Amino acid sequence: MSVKVIIPTPLRVFAGKQQSTEVTAKTVGDALGQLTTQFGELRKHLFTEEGKLRSFVNVYLNDEDIRYLSKESTPTKDGDTISIVPSIAGGI
Amino acid sequence: MANAAQLKISAQLADKIRSHGAETYPQECCGALLGRDTDVEDRSLYREIHALHPLINRRDDSPRNRFSVTSQDVLDAEKAATSQGLEVVGWYHSHPDHPAKPSQYDREHAWPWYSYMIVSVANKIPEDMTSWRLTDDRSDFQMEDICLQHAVS
Numbered sequence: 714m715s716v717k718v719i720i721p722t723p724l725r726v727f728a729g730k731q732q733s734t735e736v737t738a739k740t741v742g743d744a745l746g747q748l749t750t751q752f753g754e755l756r757k758h759l760f761t762e763e764g765k766l767r768s769f770v771n772v773y774l775n776d777e778d779i780r781y782l783s784k785e786s787t788p789t790k791d792g793d794t795i796s797i798v799p800s801i802a803g804g805i
Numbered sequence: 806m807a808n809a810a811q812l813k814i815s816a817q818l819a820d821k822i823r824s825h826g827a828e829t830y831p832q833e834c835c836g837a838l839l840g841r842d843t844d845v846e847d848r849s850l851y852r853e854i855h856a857l858h859p860l861i862n863r864r865d866d867s868p869r870n871r872f873s874v875t876s877q878d879v880l881d882a883e884k885a886a887t888s889q890g891l892e893v894v895g896w897y898h899s900h901p902d903h904p905a906k907p908s909q910y911d912r913e914h915a916w917p918w919y920s921y922m923i924v925s926v927a928n929k930i931p932e933d934m935t936s937w938r939l940t941d942d943r944s945d946f947q948m949e950d951i952c953l954q955h956a957v958s
Contacts, residue, residue, distance in 0.1 A: 722883075722892065723918035727941075757943055758917060769914050771876040778876075799879050801896050803911040803921070804833060804864075804871035805903045 716744050716789045719796045720755075727754040741774055742785030744795050759797070771798045811851035812920055812936045813952045818854055823931035825859055826899030826924045832868035836860045837882035838895040838920060851952070852894055852920060858882045871910070872898045895920030895936075902926070905933040907946045915939040920949060 719733045728734065734751060738744035745766075749756040759770050766772065772779045773796040779787050789795070825834040837858035843850045860882070863873040874882075874896065886893045896919060900906075905925040907915070915921060917939045924934045937946035 721916075723916040726918055754941070769916075798876040799916050800876045801835075801874035801879065801916070802864075802872065802914040803896075803898055803908070804867075805900055805908055805910070 714739055714789045714791050714793070716791075717794045718744055718748050719794060720748075721797050721799050723799065724755055724758060724797070727758070728752040738789055740785065740789060741772060741779050741787045741795060744789060745772070745785065769800045769802055771800055772796070773798060810920075810938060810947070810949045811952055812854065812922075812949045813851050813954055814854040815954045815956070817956070818857055819934060819951075819953055821857055822897050822922060822924055822934065823926075825897075826901075826926040826931050827929050829862070829868075829899065830926045830929045831901045833862055833864075833870070833872040833899050833901060834859070835862050835872040835874055835896065835898040837874075837879075837886070837893050838897055838922060839882070839886040839889060839891040840894045841892055842894065852949075854894070854920075855891055856886075856889055857897070858885050858893075869901060893919075895922065897922035897924065899924045899926045899931075902928070905935040907937050912939065912943070912946060915943075915946070917941055917943075921946070922951075 716738050717733050720728050736744050736747035838854050839856040840854040842852050860878050862868050864871040882893050905923040920936050922936045925932045936949040936951050
């Protein structure tokens, strides 16, 4: 399935300054894997060392947060758009 | 990362960040920094802050030592930036009764490329203000030089 992945602004420097890229994937997880294969430096900013999506990385399939779907197992279809949207946190 | 980055901000906007920190004390304040970089090819050149987008700290369970901005808040900040011909280039928050230095928690939750401005607020009085960028390997923060721009009268 041909899927568009929108790259958030803070990660574009690691993706050849591209705002988005097209991948071929059957699931959201597959698409994120393709993205980090294409742009290796993205991996550590999206995933923990254990391979889990970082808590401040929000992934939407079209307009739906994948946490409310089947997470990374959520199937994709031709023409879908995956958006990676930051949340921001910090403190003392 | 290239040489230490420079962040330019007007004294007026810097004061607004300080005031926000004083206003929310003893809780942390937070907001988006809207601006643009001078040259996207050379990451050693400066980043200019043209506007702020104050936000509500969503960590109402622990606002004295944590702040949180949701993905929807980020999208709203980006919309506000675009409407002004700007980009979200970073975030500010306060450290109540704590130095203006990023913590391990800050580092663990940071995104690269963004500027993170921190203002220390002690007993409701804003003190030091610093700015930082996460290193590409996520191991540390690199301090940015803040260039305060005063209005010419």
